[in-house]
Amino acid sequence: MKVRLASSYGFCFGVKRAIKIAEGYQDSATMGPLIHNQNEIDRLKNDYNVGLYNNLTDVKPDDTVIIRTHGIPKDDLKNLRQKDAKVINATCPFVTTPQQIVKKMSEKDYSIVIFGDEEHPEVKGVKSYGKNQDDVHVVLTPKDLDKVSFKYDKVATIAQTTKKKEVYLEIVNNLILKNKEVRVFNTICDATFENQDAARELSKEVDIMVVIGGKNSSNTKQLHSICLESCKNSYLIENSSELDSSWFKNKTLCGITAGASTPDWIIQQVVNEIEKY
Structure with missing residues (x-):
């Protein structure tokens, strides 16, 4: 054959970076799976004793906690720091960028549209940075916009980093046709x-x-x-x-x-x- x-x-920059970080902190644990690959997570556990926290309640003071590549919700990060845990942020920089865009644009009174999977950890984290959670809308198709009601007449849109650019373009075109002002951020890596x-x-x-x-x-x-x-x-x-x-x-x-x-x-x-x- x-x-x-x-x-x-294969491996992107963000994943390579996260694994290198995890390998540098033996006897630590990640908040949620570091990456979406169970085989590699098992290797980190076996070779470096990097464990896994599924809940914030599992974390004890002075524990070393590595934030997953997809990031975590803003309040979860705040609660971790309040536990006096040692927090190592392995969030991919390409994920950190949309988090900050959502924060900045919602503070400027823009309604937010995120093209992505609502249940994906990256999207959950990004969405949490919106000032008004009721005005941060997650859509998968242009048709989903039909069910969305915006608080403001200005809209800012970002995409989950791994989504198809062709579908994102359709969503952007739909927004432009129906809204006075649309700020578009290409966050697909x-x-x-x-x-x-x-x-x-x-x-x-x-x-x-x-x-x-x-x-x-x-x-x-x-x-x-x-x-x-x-x-x-x-x-x-x-x-x-x-x-x-x-x-x-x-x-x-x-x-x-x-x-x-x-x-x-x-x-x-x-x-x-x-x-x-």
């Missing part, structure tokens, strides 16, 4: 653009695509969706144990891409296994 890797894939474009091009050239990453990772699911547009034989797996040899029957060229939270060692294991077919 021949394997071709996408021209851009470059790494997401590059990985998505590379996956789109590769999926047109291969018989089968394998997308490697966490099943709960937004950017990985986006990659899988993009690959399916051009290659119906596209599969999303977390590691090599999920590969099925039947997928490769009568196929000669396999394309591989990986989400922003997928480490190189998992990608290499998948490549090695596919090449055996």
Whole structure:
């Protein structure tokens, strides 16, 4: 079986930075999963004794707490500091930026629109920086805007860092048609653009695509969706144990891409296994 890797894939800057931070604080714990990849979280636990807090109540004074790459809500961060815990902020700078945009624009009396998944930890954190939570609106499609009522006649919009730029453009166009003033901030990170474009091009050239990453990772699911547009034989797996040899029957060229939270060692294991077919 021949394997071709996408021209851009895998760990983004924010994830590399967060892992390096975590590796520098043995016997610490992260507030929520550091990244959306259970295999890498297990490695940090086994090799560096980096644990996991699921609730603020688990944190004790003097504990070392690492903030996840996706960030946490503003009040949670405030409560952590009040516990006298040692707080290490590994929030991706590309996530910190929309947090500050929401804070600044809502203080200037702009209604806020966030293009993203309401239940995603990044979006929860970003939304928390709005002055008036009732006027911070999270949408996934332009149609969702039909149900939104703004407090002000000025609107500021940002996007979850891993979302599709094409859909964001549709949402922006919808807002411009219906509002007097719209401030648009392109907060989708470059790494997401590059990985998505590379996956789109590769999926047109291969018989089968394998997308490697966490099943709960937004950017990985986006990659899988993009690959399916051009290659119906596209599969999303977390590691090599999920590969099925039947997928490769009568196929000669396999394309591989990986989400922003997928480490190189998992990608290499998948490549090695596919090449055996």
